[in-house]
Amino acid sequence: MAVPLIQKLRVGGYIFKQYLKGVRRYPLVLMLEPLFCCNLACPGCGKIDYEDDILDQRLSVEECIEAVEECGAPIISIPGGEPLLHREMPEIVEVLIQRKKFVYLCTNALLLEKKLDQYMPTPYLTLSVHLDGLGEHHDRAVDQEGVFERAVSAIRMAKSRGFRVNINCTLFDQMEASEIAGFIDFACKDLVVEGVTISPGYAYERAPDQTHFLTREKTKQLFRDVFKKGKGRNWKFSQSSLFLDFLAGNQSYQCTPWGNPTRNIFGWQRPCYLLSEGYANSFKELMDETEWADYGTGNYEKCADCMVHCGYEPTAVLDTVAHPLKALKVALNGVNTDRPLVPEFALRLEVKTERSDAA
DSSP, X not given: OOSOHHHHHHHHHHHHHHHHHTOSSOOSEEEEOOOOOOSOOOTTOSSSOSOHHHHTXXXXXXHHHHHHHHHOOSEEEEOSSOGGGOTTHHHHHHHHHHTTOEEEEEEOSTTHHHHGGGSOOOTTEEEEEEOOSSHHHHHHHHTOTTHHHHHHHHHHHHHHTTOEEEEEEEEOTXXXXXXXXXXXXXXXXXXXXXXXXXXXXXXXXXXXXXXXXXXXHHHHHHHHHHHHHHTXXXXXXXXXXXXXXXXXXXXXXXOOGGGXXXXXXXXXXXXXXXXXXXEESSHHHHHHHSOGGGOSTTTOGGGTTOOOHHHXXXXXXXXXXXXXXXXXXXXXXXXXXXXXXXOOOOOOHHHHHHHHHXX
């Protein structure tokens, strides 16, 4: 099972409680980003192009716990940078697990074998290892040779010690559907990870390489081709069936940016993990004072090609809760790769112009 039953029940109960309380906007996953520093320099990354004084900064244990308590989300994703560079990361993870939070510790795995003894296997901790393809494809994506082999070795060690391991795969336009299918086969059948989180890359403005990001049209076709090849292969994804259906162009979703709010060294990032349009001093300020209607596909030019899981998985999860039979049908029958694509949202240029004038 890609997601533990206890996690499904806890998150489902959390959502039901928000419904009973009449809460309209609430977080599902806190993106806790305690540092930007990394031991890789991936050309498609927009998180590490900062001056040294910023890359040297860290959120303290106290700041991390305060953010978690302030937000209240049941799931904590710890990206970066490279979180394993944070000397206090084992303490942060331990405290979060004590609070019964489900922690996804994201890593490129270069330090994982060295650091693994600092953590204990538990259903509340998932090691989410970043792999963007097999062998040379992944090494090219991270711009360093040998990373794939080291990551695979670390995954095998973690699995042998009883850790839950997930693979986080970001797709660009550099692999064919058959190559992606081969990679997912390797992850699910050879490495036997708990699941694969798969998503198109976001075109960060700060990313050194701007040439290989997917448009929405290319994303939908690529995922249709991948899912068509995956029929009958029993792949395990760490995502809702309706999000996968959305990637293939079968669901018309707007993103839910408050579903995965981000806390990093600058504060609470507006409006989401991918866009940096200013910062709030508190979670309450983020939720109450962000002009959410200004963002999203059709509302803001920078969101035009985005189909990333951190924005659209919350939408798919809420749709699953509202329409469980629809989600079950996709889960049982697989993603439809032949039906006509749902209509796209058109960009409202007047909204973009108004925001530009206001700025």
